[in-house]
Structures are given as structure tokens and as C-alpha cells.
Amino acid sequence: MKKKLTNLPPTYNAQKVEQDIYAQWEKGGYFLPKRRPNTKTKKPFIISLPPPNATGTLHLGHAMMLAIEDLMIRYHRLKGEEVLWVPGTDHAAIATQNVVEKKIWQEEKKTRHDLGRETLLRRIEEFVEQSRGTIRSQFRRMGASLDWSHERYTLDEGLSRCVRMIFKMMYDDGLIYRGNRVVNWCTRCQTTLADDEVEHRETTATLYTFRYSKDFPILIASTRPETKLGDTAVAVHPDDERYRQFVGQTLTVSFAGKELTIRIVADPVVDREFGTGAVGVTPAHSQADAEIAERHKLPAVKVVDEAGAMTDEAGPDFAELPVSDVRTKVVAWLRKHKLIEKEETVPQNLTVCYRCETPVEPLVSKQWFVAVNKLFELRQDTLGNVRTEKGAIATLKVLMQNAVESGQITIIPDRFQKTYLQWIYNLRDWCISRQIWFGHRIPVWYRPKADQPGAGLEIYVGIEPPKVDGWEQDPDTLDTWFSSGLWTFSTLLKQDGTAATLENWQAESPDLKRYHPTSVLETGYDILFFWVARMVLMTTYALGEVPFRTVYLHGLVRDKDGRKMSKSLGNVIDPVDMIDKYGADAVRLSLIIGTTPGNDVRLYEEKIAGYRNFVNKLWNISRYILTTTTATDAPPKAKTLADRWILAEFEQLKHVVAKHIDAYRFSPAGEALYEFTWSKLADWYVETTKVEGGKDAILRHILRELLVLWHPFTPFVTEHIWQLLGESKPLISTNWPKIREVESVYEFSRIQETASAMRNLKQKHGNNLEMLYIVPGSWHETLATQRTLIETLGRSKINFAEQVPADVPKRVLDGATVFAMAATVDKKKLQTERDELERYITTLHQRIQSDNFSSRAPAAVIAKEKERLQQAKKKLKHL
């Protein structure tokens, strides 16, 4: 085992080793949560993998997510902590149903109605099963050390039961209600959409300023004249003198063949400056108008239906015609009767479906909602230090706010904290019912009231269907984010716990106790609202604790020109192609180094190729060490200055890398490793070993520990080399290296100068200057000459320049780069440093002491500043 290796290929072949290594890890059970004895940290480290959509294939967003999460997971695992990384998939209701329906249409020209509910669901499940297999194998290709035994799917029975349980809980608490409200309706998807499932597109529209009829006293403006058939009022500002005389009147007009009853109401939301200062109120087709209508008790007339056609209410001329046709007809009617005062083209934010970009039709509809502003009684102590306890009164909004404001959840980067709070501030009741078939059926059953026929419906809400006949289940399904909002804890419930009840489900789930709250939630900032906020809402409500401690938001992966990657643009980079070509390690590095949380990254093939080159460099450093040194148990002992330098640098590196990773600064951690490995170890130290023999112990030692440091970034190549080193246990399960005591790095500085500048150097550092000559590269002379130089001058403590042997040509010396290390402490520099530090400590101290700071700054900030003060004091002592 302990012998030199020969015949290692000069080029690292990732394709050849990666899949075997992954299989070996998985087979060895290294992904299962396990705490190593003697580990100080008792708390487990948990990440719930943001579940990819069941129809998806691996894209760069996933790749980035996996690279970052696997980095954290492996780091904590190496530190001996018990780590759990829960994988899974999301059924992604609308998205998935759309995909499958489209596919079926293309292949068989059948719609979902041709197939029927049962058949469509079966077809979707078949499709999903296949997709999940693809995703699983692709996630493995990335090297993700997921605990596959914990894999979950949002439609698993355990998770579905959890959905029904939470639904019932919220219903019982009065937080879920059914109501007639204006919702966003997608006429193509044939379903409601939540407020954040709609997007806005900048377009232009024609704004018509007109009267309903000749005798109507007020001009109104609209870009959608056809909806005016549903108007029941005109709203004006209460202080608007122009219209004051009309307020309170009810007028009847004949508009485009339909008789309208219009009340004139005064409402402060109306902007006097905009348009005519009067708004035609359409309560059934505008959320804003619905709110006005509610205040003034106005009726709502629904003139557009779910298919995007006019209803009977729109009058016989228009009923059942598509909205766009009716607009043309209404405008024509207005023109004919000379009612249009003005037509202008205005910029408009068109609201469209985020899935299919179809313009959204706001319409009034009977749906299920989650009430975010309703007061309810907490079921349990909630959120630790926040002023809440069992029985206290709160709203869901307050829970969401508290979780972040109290510092129980930290968002990285912190600017998103503001975004999050702002979003909650504007949040309205969440429409959770969807008119699609794929998903969690709403656990509500109806039956006609038995005693008085025709008197309406009786409602049953339950985890199980009603035991007696005669009940019919609500046909709708739940918004997919309802179930993914439960993800951090629904995945930890006992999967066979079918008997779980509202009373005992928490106690019955040991995993929930042990692994919740999770440590970090890592995801793209684009789903901060969709998902992250929903998880906070659901979890603080259901469990009385936060779902995670830290939210790490990564940016979006874009192409070289900063454009979004999309199939239509043809600029999509497939991560699997890149893995095939450059290896998973290179792909991972390209997504971690040079990226910062919350900021988009541009990725292109050259970048990945660059990191492939680095992986090969690491391979060749290892190859050199493996083939030229023998394994030894001797501890690494510094003999020459170069040894002392590299060992000190290495200890410094360990410190820096851990510090960065602990602070979620993955890119600087990777950069530090990269710099050490290539510029210090390979370019300088390894070169010295060629002329200064006897470095086996140091080289082997550094390589061994360096592989551990690199492992969270590049798991495959490090594991491969590790095993070539003859280690008995796989790298994945080894220990993170301890930091050893070394001479302070302040004692060394590396100086790179030309030989002719060396005299100045000597003057600067005095007689204590220790020099080491090495020849990094392009000398024209032979290795033997280099060796002579080093032997005669190398470790000289005196003025070497006068000792250059006569047979060394002057041009060699002048043209060469000299590697010199000053072992002296630069007293002046040290003093400056001390002064700065002292000043810094004074400043910090003053800041902390000041009333303004101590009374106003958040607790977390004060703690941080205090910690800084401690650190600075410690550092000063060290100097």
C-alpha cells in the first residue's frame, strides 16, 4: 500500500471515475445521518432540498442549488456532525398537468375532458414516475450526497395526509374560508391563480374616455369598455368639487344595448388628477373596484365568464361572444353614438398568467382562501422570544413578520429581508383553490341540507372522507404551494402514520423532533414569495416554530450576455452535457466560485473549461506527489524556510476556508483554496522540492489535508486521489483537519524580485533576511545550475549578491526571478497594525457604549459588534 504509484495518466478523466465513486458512497451508506463520536456539535445539520418539479429535468438552477447545498452538507459531515439532506419532488400541479395535457394533445389529439379525471390522473402519474427517475439520476451525476432513503414526493400518502390535516386545522381556526371574491383567472389554464402567480407585461393599450350615454353627466375612462357592461357605480373623490353635486344619486343609463343602474359614490382611493377623476366601478372584474363596492354595498354583475366569453348579464347582443369581439363592438357602438371624448394610447401593465402568458381575466368567483389578516388563537407557544404564547391572539401575517423581524430567521443576503417584509405588508388573502385535477383534492365534502331541501349545502371538512353516504367532495385541488409550504416538516413525519390525528401528529414523529427546524434553506431568490414565505406562514402556524434558521438565496443562472436561458432563445446550457464534457467537479466550481448570493451569474462553457483545467492541475500536483514521494508516518517537520512558509500558509488557509464557509461565503473560500493550490503549492513549493529533496512528509501531509478542504467543492476528484493515497476510509467520511499551531504568518513575507533588485531588498530587511533561491520556470539554464545556485546562495543569511559564483552568467541572475522570503518581522508594519487595531477597538467600544446604538440597533447587530470587539482584542494580544 505504501509505495510510489506509477502509470497515472497525465490527464484526469472525470467521466471514468465519477459514477463509480458515487455508487461507492451510496452503497457505503455515507449519505445517512450519523454523528461521529467526539464531535463537539450535538445539533444536527439539516437541509430540505427544494423539491424540483416532477416533470423537470436538471437545469443549471438545480445544478447551482445542488453545488451549494452539497458543499454545506459535506462540510458539516466532515466536521463530524449528524447531517440530513432530504431529497424529493414536487408534483407542481398546474405546471405538470399542462405538460402532460399538451403531450397527450400532440400525440393523441385528446383533451382532458376526452380522457376524464381518473384517466388523466393516471397518465400524469405515469409520466411523473418516469420524470422522477430522470431527476434522481441527474442529481446523482452532480455528486449530491442526498439521503435517498428519506426521499419524499408531495403526493405521498404521508405528505397528503399532512396537507389535509393542516387544512382542517386552519379551517377549524377560521383561517380558511370559502368566499365570492375577485380572483385572477387564466382562461387558458381554466383555473384561478394566486396574486404572485401572475406577471406583468409592459404593453400599450387604448384608453377610451367616454360617457355611458348622452345624458350621463360624468365622463369615465377605460381600456376595457366591454367590462363597463358590469358597472354598478361611478366613484369620485369626496373632495372633488366637479362631481360633488352628483354623489349619492342613482342613475339609469342605456349602455350598448344594456340598461345599467349606476350609483355615484365618493371614495378617497380615487385619484382626482388621473383621467377625468371619475372611475367606472366594475365590482365583478377588478379587485380595486370590488373593494370600493364592498365599502359602498354595491352589487357585482359578472359579465365575463371563465371561458373568456360574455355572460348573459352582458345582454342578449353580447352573451357568449369572446371578450375581444365585444370590445370592438362596444367601441363601435360608442363611436356611433358619439360618446367618445378622447382616445389615447397609454402604456399598460398587462397582467398575464406566469405559466402560459395568457392575459388574466379578473372575475368574481367562489373560491377557498387563507385569511392572512384574521385574528386567531394560537394553538401553542410560538416563536420563542416573540410576545406570543398559547392562547394568544395573532394573525398569520404577524407570525410571518415576527419570524424574520425577531432574528429567528436570517436571510442572506440581508437586503432580501426588506423585500420579504414589504411583501408581507402588501399581502392579501391567498386564494388556494385551483380548478385543475392534478394535486391535493380539497378535503371538503358537501351534501344538501337534509331537513330543508333547496336550503343550501352542508359542509364537512376532515382528514378522512365522511363515513356515511351522500357527500360529494369539492372538485377543486389545492394550490401547489399549499403543500410545498409544509415541506420542511411534512417530509419528516412518519410516512406510515396514517393514524396521526390533530392531537398527536407531532409527538408521533421522532424525526420531526430531531430534525426540525432545519438549518438552512437554500434556494433561488425568485421563489422567495412563492415558497419561502409560504413555508414560514405554514410552519409557524402549524408547529409554532420556524421552518429553518437561515435562508440562503442564490441568483439566477444566465447566459454570457445576461439573458435568461430558454429553449426558444436556444441558449440553454444543459448541465448534464457539461458534466459529460468537463466533469461534475468543474461544473460545481463554475457555479460557486465567482458568484455571490442574491446576484445573477453568467455562465458559459469557457468558464467551466477553466475549472476543468484547475481540476486537472490538482490531479497533476497529486500525481507528482504520488509518484515521487513515499508515504510516511513521520510528522511534517519544517527544515527550510520554504517548509515553514508553506506550512504556515496552509494553516492560515484552513482557518480562512472554515471561516468563509461558516459565514456562507463560499466563493471566497473556493478562491482561497484555488490560490493556495495553484499559486503557492504548485507554482512555488512543489518547485522547491525538486531542488531541496526530503519533503515527502510535508507534501503528503499537505496533500492529504488539502483534499479534505477541497472535498465539499469537488467531491469526485478529491475522493479519487484520496483513495490512490491508500487511505482506508473514504474521504467523504473522514475528519475536517484541525488547525495546528505554527509560527505566526506575520514572520514571513514572500518577495518576488529580479536579481538586480536584490540589493535594495537587503537594505530593507537588514541582515536577518533569509533567502531562498528557486527558479520557477523559464530559466535557460539547467536544473543543475539552479541547484548550484540554491546550494551556494539559497539559505545564506548574508548578502548573497556578492557570493554569486563566477561561473553563473550574469544574464542568468539578472533575468531571473528570485523567490525570497523575509523571515524577519517588519517592526514598522507591525506597529502600524497594532495602532490600527487599537483605534478600531476604541471605535467599536464607543459605538457599543453609545446610547443611540444600544437602544436602537437590533439585538443581532449589537451581538455582532460585541463579537467583533472580542475578536479584535484577541488579535491584538496575539500581535
Added chain:
RNA sequence: GGGCAAUUAGCUCAGAUGGUUAGAGCGCUUCGUUUACACCGAAGAGGUCGGGGGUUCAAAUCCCUCAUUGCCCACCA
């Protein structure tokens, strides 16, 4: 309308609490195939840190202002 971010080398980007001469990768120029590596090595060019003002012993970093770009939120009919 409100908010957030970005603007640093030809390109893509780092620069934590202000602190030596502003960094990296790619690209470019010159040189070099010496037994870890040409997916390499050596040397080098290239920056008024978007403009202007201010605070400070010290500003890419903090403040004000302007410009450009991008994103998010919002019921302006």
C-alpha cells in the same frame, strides 16, 4: 408611483466591519516544450473603481446628487 440592486481591466466578475501599490479567471503581448501538468510554465501590457459634490488622517467602500441598466412590488380606472 414605491423599493432594491448593478455600474471596477477588452470580456465575465470578486473586493466582509473605510486602511499599504485595487485583485482573479478568460482574452491579449513576449518568451519557453526542463522527467507533475500545453487542460502547462515565466515575464508583461491593460483600471480617472459610471459623472459630480461631501465626510475622513485615509473612500471602490460611508453620505448627497445626477446618469445608465436590470429586477421586485403596487387597485391608477
